[in-house]
Every structure is written in structure tokens, then in C-alpha cells.
Amino acid sequence: MPERTDTAAETAAVLFSEPGARWRAVAYGPIICLLLLGAELAAGVTPHWFALLFCAVLITGFGVLQVYAARTHVSVELTGEYLRNGAETTPVRSIAAVLPADSDEPWEDGRALGELTGVPRRRTAIGLRRTDGELVRTWAKDHRALRATLQEAIGARNSGPVDDTARDD
Structure with missing residues (x-):
């Protein structure tokens, strides 16, 4: 059987790529909130559960929007x-x-x-x-x-x- 070369697959191969932003950036806000929760627990004070959860969700939401926009417009x-x-x-x-x-x-x-x-x-x-x-x-x-x-x-x-x-x- 003759060897077949698929030129469409060769030209479709990605030669260079920059994503614009990485999805791991979305995790930074919740990680900081977890660290703050750990600091509050270690200090023995009553944790601010609602504030930390609210901030984690808010920062995650803005992070998702920012990463999505960067991956769409700056990649x-x-x-x-x-x-x-x-x-x-x-x-x-x-x-x-x-x-x-x-x-x-x-x-x-x-x-x-x-x-x-x-x-x-x-x-x-x-x-x-x-x-x-x-x-x-x-x-x-x-x-x-x-x-x-x-x-x-x-x-x-x-x-x-x-x-x-x-x-x-």
C-alpha cells in the first residue's frame, strides 16, 4: 500500500500559539481567600465565612470574564x-x-x-x-x-x- 501524506493535517498543525491568558489565573482569588481563612483559624478569631465566600465568588467571576476576554481577543x-x-x-x-x-x-x-x-x-x-x-x-x-x-x-x-x-x- 502506498504511503499517504495528508497535507491538510500537516498545514493545520499549530506552529505557534499564545493563549492570551491562562485559566489558572481564575484560581488566585479563591486561594487567597483560603489563605485568609487559614490565618483567621490559626489566630483563633471567628472566621468571616460569608465575607470570604462572597469575595472568593466575586473574584472568581471577574477572573473568568477577564481570562475569557483575553483568550478571545489577545490570543x-x-x-x-x-x-x-x-x-x-x-x-x-x-x-x-x-x-x-x-x-x-x-x-x-x-x-x-x-x-x-x-x-x-x-x-x-x-x-x-x-x-x-x-x-x-x-x-x-x-x-x-x-x-x-x-x-x-x-x-x-x-x-x-x-x-x-x-x-x-
């Missing part, structure tokens, strides 16, 4: 097929080049990918030239890894498999 994912910044997905085939930081092209003024008005805090922008000539900015915390992976993905696309069926024999 980054790159596969062989697409680059996703937040809720915006850009096909890799529409990216012509990854621009160097000291590029003469004014990519710093380009639109930031995603549905945010700019590059999120604690993220670094990377300039991209799209095939239609538009200059845009992608972003990530680990911008060096994203830049290198993007360059590899675009290089692999440009040096992809050659179509031998169109030969003149």
Missing part, C-alpha cells in the same frame, strides 16, 4: 494555513513578507491585526506586507519566535511543492 495562533490574532484570521498565503524592525516601510502606522484598536499591552508588533500591498502589524509576547515561525511558514509556502503536471513533454 495568537499560527498554522501553515492561517495566522489568527484575537478574532481576526489572516490566510498565510495573503502575507507577502515579514518586515524587519528597521524597515524603511512605515509598517508601524499599519493597522493592527485583531479587532482591537492597537497592539495589546505587553505585546510587541511585527510588520507584515500583504500580497495586496497593505502594511499591517501582527503581535505577540514572544515576538521573536512568532517572527521566526512566520518567516519559515512563508518560506515553506514560497518553496512549496512544484506542480509537475504542467510540463511540456
Whole structure:
């Protein structure tokens, strides 16, 4: 039986990913409330059960909202097929080049990918030239890894498999 290569599965593999926020952050509030409960019990005072429970639930609720929003709007994912910044997905085939930081092209003024008005805090922008000539900015915390992976993905696309069926024999 001939060996089959599934190019769809290969291109769908995640090459780079940043989740935006981690769900473990939701547990910080309840952990602090448990520590306070332990301190009250150790000190021999009457525990403030209602206040500690109320604060734990309130902080957990806000934490869930914050993590959900960050995972929706500040996450980054790159596969062989697409680059996703937040809720915006850009096909890799529409990216012509990854621009160097000291590029003469004014990519710093380009639109930031995603549905945010700019590059999120604690993220670094990377300039991209799209095939239609538009200059845009992608972003990530680990911008060096994203830049290198993007360059590899675009290089692999440009040096992809050659179509031998169109030969003149």
C-alpha cells in the first residue's frame, strides 16, 4: 500500500500559539481567600465565612470574564494555513513578507491585526506586507519566535511543492 501524506493535517498543525491568558489565573482569588481563612483559624478569631465566600465568588467571576476576554481577543495562533490574532484570521498565503524592525516601510502606522484598536499591552508588533500591498502589524509576547515561525511558514509556502503536471513533454 502506498504511503499517504495528508497535507491538510500537516498545514493545520499549530506552529505557534499564545493563549492570551491562562485559566489558572481564575484560581488566585479563591486561594487567597483560603489563605485568609487559614490565618483567621490559626489566630483563633471567628472566621468571616460569608465575607470570604462572597469575595472568593466575586473574584472568581471577574477572573473568568477577564481570562475569557483575553483568550478571545489577545490570543495568537499560527498554522501553515492561517495566522489568527484575537478574532481576526489572516490566510498565510495573503502575507507577502515579514518586515524587519528597521524597515524603511512605515509598517508601524499599519493597522493592527485583531479587532482591537492597537497592539495589546505587553505585546510587541511585527510588520507584515500583504500580497495586496497593505502594511499591517501582527503581535505577540514572544515576538521573536512568532517572527521566526512566520518567516519559515512563508518560506515553506514560497518553496512549496512544484506542480509537475504542467510540463511540456
